[in-house]
Amino acid sequence: MSIRWRLTLFNALAIGLILLVLGLVLFFLLRSALLSDVENTVQSRAVTAARTIESGDALSQDDTEQLTLDGVFVIVRDGRGEVLTQTVSLPQDGEDGEGVWRRALKTGEPASGTAELSRKEGEDYLYAVPVNPPDGSPTGLAQVVEAGKSYGNAEETLEVFGTVLAIGIGTAFLLSLLGAYFLARTALRPVDAVVSSAREITESDLSRRLPVANPKDEIGRLAATFNALLSRLEAAFARREEALVRQRRFAADASHELRTPLTSIRGYTRMLKGWAMDDPRTARESVAAIDRESERMQDLVEALLALTRGDEGAPLDVGRHDLAEVAAEAVEAARTAASGKVSVEYAGGTEVEATFDRDRVRQVASILLDNAVKYTPEGGSVEVRVGEEESRAILEVSDTGAGIAEDQLQLVFERFHRADPSRTEGGAGLGLSIARQIAESHGGTIEVDSEQGKGSTFTLLIPRGDGVP
Numbered sequence: 001m002s003i004r005w006r007l008t009l010f011n012a013l014a015i016g017l018i019l020l021v022l023g024l025v026l027f028f029l030l031r032s033a034l035l036s037d038v039e040n041t042v043q044s045r046a047v048t049a050a051r052t053i054e055s056g057d058a059l060s061q062d063d064t065e066q067l068t069l070d071g072v073f074v075i076v077r078d079g080r081g082e083v084l085t086q087t088v089s090l091p092q093d094g095e096d097g098e099g100v101w102r103r104a105l106k107t108g109e110p111a112s113g114t115a116e117l118s119r120k121e122g123e124d125y126l127y128a129v130p131v132n133p134p135d136g137s138p139t140g141l142a143q144v145v146e147a148g149k150s151y152g153n154a155e156e157t158l159e160v161f162g163t164v165l166a167i168g169i170g171t172a173f174l175l176s177l178l179g180a181y182f183l184a185r186t187a188l189r190p191v192d193a194v195v196s197s198a199r200e201i202t203e204s205d206l207s208r209r210l211p212v213a214n215p216k217d218e219i220g221r222l223a224a225t226f227n228a229l230l231s232r233l234e235a236a237f238a239r240r241e242e243a244l245v246r247q248r249r250f251a252a253d254a255s256h257e258l259r260t261p262l263t264s265i266r267g268y269t270r271m272l273k274g275w276a277m278d279d280p281r282t283a284r285e286s287v288a289a290i291d292r293e294s295e296r297m298q299d300l301v302e303a304l305l306a307l308t309r310g311d312e313g314a315p316l317d318v319g320r321h322d323l324a325e326v327a328a329e330a331v332e333a334a335r336t337a338a339s340g341k342v343s344v345e346y347a348g349g350t351e352v353e354a355t356f357d358r359d360r361v362r363q364v365a366s367i368l369l370d371n372a373v374k375y376t377p378e379g380g381s382v383e384v385r386v387g388e389e390e391s392r393a394i395l396e397v398s399d400t401g402a403g404i405a406e407d408q409l410q411l412v413f414e415r416f417h418r419a420d421p422s423r424t425e426g427g428a429g430l431g432l433s434i435a436r437q438i439a440e441s442h443g444g445t446i447e448v449d450s451e452q453g454k455g456s457t458f459t460l461l462i463p464r465g466d467g468v469p
Contacts, residue, residue, distance in 0.1 A: 049074050073147070
């Protein structure tokens with residue numbers, strides 16, 4: 001059964017139960033009021049007649065008319081139960097209600113009960129009051145006064161009221177059923193819209209969103225939450241697709257980079273195998289070339305392994321170190337490698353302590369310096385500076401090289417990307433990717449600022465970590 005029908009039946013049954021309880025309460029309250037009115041009227045007339053007789057006066061015609069208003073009848077009996085005065089014809093087949101007046105005579109207290117004396121539809125309520133008229137009065141034989149009235153009119157009223165009440169409750173229940181159905185349909189209409197929109201969302205199109213009719217109600221909050229989930233899924237799918245594209249490009253680039261030295265090595269080995277072994281000079285050149293290409297392949301494989309370890313989240317060996325000391329060591333190594341072709345200077349500076357993996361950050365500094373030296377023409381200069389900014393430690397490497405075009409600035413950190421593709425001796429284009437990966441593993445970043453014809457500045461920023469005031 002659908003939620004709509006379950007809500008409809010639940011609401012209708014709840015309203016129907018409430019109407020039924022209210023109807024029963026009203027019915028029994030009215031019944032009690034009508035029956036109490038009959039009984040109170042009979043008791044009042046019986047007491048009035050008893051007081052008149054005890055005063056020594058006989059019931060006059062006016063008294064009888066007043067006492068018998070509203071269908072009340074009065075019977076006066078003597079001590080043996082013989083009827084002295086009556087306003088109703090008693091049945092011929094025995095004296096109904098005998099137990100009531102006998103109880104009153106026996107106990108000397110008023111008594112009540114029911115009987116069928118008036119021959120009207122329904123029973124009569126009887127109330128008997130014992131009397132003791134003064135001696136010598138016209139009513140001296142009277143011993144008990146009995147008054148009664150039929151429940152017939154009250155029962156007829158109750159029957160009519162019950163019929164009207166039943167029809168009203170039935171009609172109200174049907175109306176509540178219809179109202180509950182339309183209320184449930186109206187309340188669940190946004191759900192239908194959500195379901196319809198959700199069916200149109202596919203893996204290839206996660207840009208669609210569910211309609212939010214009222215963001216403050218439960219369905220609106222549910223749709224808004226689902227839309228937020230869709231946004232996260234769309235972003236995750238986009239990242240997955242981007243990762244797949246980068247992975248495919250990475251595999252293709254890696255294959256291309258490995259193919260070149262492998263082709264060269266295979267060519268030289270064929271030469272050696274075929275004829276070069278007989279020519280010592282050619283053999284030495286071939287072996288040197290094979291060694292050079294093997295070393296190139298080794299560097300490439302090590303770079304790929306470094307990237308793979310970084311992608312897998314290899315743990316860092318962090319500690320408190322002086323970034324200035326690391327920079328000075330990297331500068332000294334780069335100056336030796338430059339062999340005087342490019343000036344490599346360290347601007348110096350105060351001690352800058354931070355929490356980082358010393359070997360990894362040293363590797364970043366070496367990569368940045370190697371790139372700066374490589375792309376700076378002979379006679380140019382490379383300068384390294386260390387500093388701090390708020391809670392971050394800074395390492396800057398500036399050069400006077402040719403610079404990087406503006407449209408290439410965001411690509412220099414891509415794997416296998418070379419700012420100058422014609423310079424194959426520059427490596428596989430993985431250095432800056434590895435540097436950025438190491439920076440990000442420390443919670444930092446690498447920024448680049450460059451102007452063509454003037455040079456470039458690469459800036460490593462890493463959090464100083466514990467101990468920063």
